[in-house]
Amino acid sequence: MDTPAPGEQPGGQPLEERGDNRSQRPSSESFKAFMSSQWGAEPAELPERDAVADHAARRRKALSLKFPGERLVIPAGPLKVxxxxxxxxxRAHSAFAHLTGLGLDHEPDAVLVFEPTDEGEGDDGGNHHATLYFRPLAGRDSEEFYSNARYGSFWIGERAGLDEISASHGISxxxxxxxxxxxxxxxGAVEIGGTRIRLVREVDLNCDALVDTSRINTGVALEASDALDAELAAACSELRLRKDEWEAGEMRKAVDATLKGFDRAMGELARAVAHQRGERVLEGAFFANAREEGNxxxxxxxSASGNNATTLHWIRNNGRVNEGELLLMDAGVEVDSLYTADVTRTVPVSGSFSPVQRKVYEAVLEAADAAFEAAKKPGAKFADLHATAVEVLAKNLDAWGVLPVSLEEALSPEGQQHRRWMPHGTSHHLGLDVHDCAQAKRELYLDAELEEGMCFTIEPGLYFKKDDLSVPEEYRGIGVRIEDDILMTAEGPVSLSAALPRTADDVESWIQSKLGEAGQRG
Structure with missing residues (x-):
């Protein structure tokens, strides 16, 4: 990797203080003049309006209407060392991305500010005028153009400027x-005629400091302001609970790219078995696809084989992939708009389930299918999906003689013994964040009725750790999860990931075909 020339560092520390032993950039006036001259003309035409611009404008208006007379501050976040x-x-903060429509590497250190106007006199009839503040890249007549390794386009490439972003995304x-x-x-305090500020906190520490200093200087109580800021964060989450038409299209793109990644990874299964870090062989294949097909x-x-699949957040992925084991892969591609999929499949490494593996797998599949059917019922609530799935799982555990109490007691609020083997929720909202809308109020999330535009997962599982002496030995070391991404439409729930094999027979056929292809390649 090239060694950066002297330039700005995080926190304002100049790189010269610790980089002079590496950099030998000339500093003469003749060199500066040479570096700033003889560059081709920059494009004069502004970009066309992006397809997301109108959708982002509607989102800003919806947020604006909730907080009349108050200044709203939504940072993108800084670069992270x-x-x-x-x-x-x-990667910009999701609230910022949602309200601007900016994805990819737009714009580190940017801040979206909603300035209050008279009610109804703001952008698109809202209560605010929104302005995006960011640092445009230095012009080629500036020394920073070639000397700043963090912000100079000579080092990091061109980025859209103020006029370009305004034209493409329809925002000041x-x-x-x-x-x-x-x-x-x-x-200042509203009681004395000041303007109240609300901030999406813990995104950009410089913004936190700026707003908190202003509050201290104007006699605004910080503790009370924390509650106001939390309300803004919740509102930004709740604004994403129902995806618009453009967002639904992005979710479909993300899922399609993810399914390609699963197929690519399973194509490396034979090589994974032969490698001492086979889990990473599969992880790497999926990652390559994510970078090629998305952001x-x-x-x-x-990427978890054998007993590792019973560790819910197994991301070390440093284990072997052994024949006879089950492999659990939970992965998602984030596309350029920053929307992500979240899909899980559990497959038999050798191409065929053992009888007990198939029994556990089909119990999980039954729970997933039941939750999907529950989503079709008029008036179904988000929490109903979990209740339906775990009831199916508990019944199977009871039939296998695993539950230490009666089924009725296990399903009671005081029981819940089945949660030893299914400890997580069955569903979560999905979108810009893999666990999207997480700061939304309970009544709008868990207790809410399913509505058109909601996008969520259904992902029941069963996990029997190898040292779990409460279950028969034949179950130990088996972890199974099946996860699909669901979009609620006017006609009911639609599985965006249904094309990826799910039934035990289809999964076996899929893996056998991939192992066969690998054998033909030699």
């Missing part, structure tokens, strides 16, 4: 140098 002077790839833009005034002007992974892939 991975190691010394190298950063992780930038301004240089980040004006952010402090925009956030703090006229701020990145939606979350760290779980």
């Amino acid at each position: 991975r190691s010394n002077d190298t950063d992780y790839r930038f 833009t301004a240089d980040a140098s004006g952010l402090e005034v925009a956030v703090t002007k006229d701020a 990145d992974l939606g979350y760290d892939t779980i």
Whole structure:
């Protein structure tokens, strides 16, 4: 990797202070003049309006109507240091992405500010005028253009400027140098005529400090403000509970790319068996697909063979993949718009389930199918999906003689013994975050009726750890989860991931065909 030239570092620390032993960039005036000259003309035409722009404008208006007279501050977040002077790839905060329509690497350090107007006099008839503040890249006549390894386009490539973002995404833009005034002007207690600020916190520490300092200086109580900020965060989550038409299309793209990734990974199953870190062979195959077909992974892939599949968040993926075991893969592709899928399949490494593996698998499949059917019922609530799935699982555990109490007692609020082997929820909302809308109020999430536009998972499982002496030995070391992504439509629930094999017979046929293809390749 190229060594960056002196430039700006996180927290404002110049790289010169610790990088002069690496960099030998000339500093003469003649060199500066040469580096800034003889560059081709930059494109003069502005980009066309992006398809997401109108949808993002409607989302901003919906949020605006909830908080008349208040200034709203939604940061994208800064770049995050991975190691010394190298950063992780930038990924904007989901609330910011949802309200602007910006994905990919737009725009580190950007902040969206909703400035209150007279009611109904704001953007699109809302109560605010929204402005996106960000730092445009330095022009080629600037030394920063070639000397700043974090923000100079010579190093990181071109990014859209103020006019380009305004044209493509239909939002007012301004240089980040004006952010402090925009956030703090006229701020203060509402009781004395000041403007109340609400902030999406813990996204950008500089924004937190700016708003908190303003509150302290104007006598606004910080503890009370924390509650107001939490209400804004909840509103941003709740705004994503129902996907619009554009978002539904992005979810379909994410799922389609994810299914390709699963098929690609299973094509490497034979090589995984032969490798000492076979789980990572499969993880790597899926990741390659995610980068080719989308922006990145939606979350760290779980590639778990044998007993590792009983660890719910197994992301080390450093184990062997052994014949005779089950392999559980939980993975999702995040597309360029930052929407992600979340799919799980459990497959027999050798191509065929053993009798006990098939018994556990089909119990989980029965629970998943029952939850899907529950979603079809008029007036069904989100929480009903979990209740339906675990009832099916508990009945199977009872039939196998695993439950230590009666089925009735296990299903009672005071019992729940079945949760030893199914400890997680059956469903969660899905979208910009893999666990989307997580800050929404309970009555709008768990206790809400399923509505058109909601996108969620159905993912029951059973996990019998190898050292679990409460179950017969034949079950130990078996972990099974089946997860599909569901979109509620006007006609009812639709499984976006239904094309990926699910029944035990179809899964066996799929894996056998992949093992056969690998054998033909030699």
